Amino acid sequence: MQTTVLFKTDKKLKEAAQKTARNMGIPFSAVMNEYMRNFVEKRRINFSSEEYNPTPYLKRILKQGEKNLAEGKVKIFSSLEEMRADLEK
Incomplete structure (x- = not known):
């Protein structure tokens, strides 16, 4: 069974991520599902100090x-x- 996830993010970031996925020929939902799968399986999330304010x-x-x-x-x-x-x- 599938469900929908809604969350807030920066509009430019979302558009850039969607464009990158599209250019790679990957559905954006597949990218997000892979991030969530890795988060659940490895119980890790990586943040770059350069990006964190x-x-x-x-x-x-x-x-x-x-x-x-x-x-x-x-x-x-x-x-x-x-x-x-x-x-x-």
């Missing part, structure tokens, strides 16, 4: 985390046992 919120919390680390507000443990011992205090 963190949201302003993520940038803000990462910056705060770095500040907390620099100010010594974050505990660092060398083992799980050390962390558990600290939690049990």
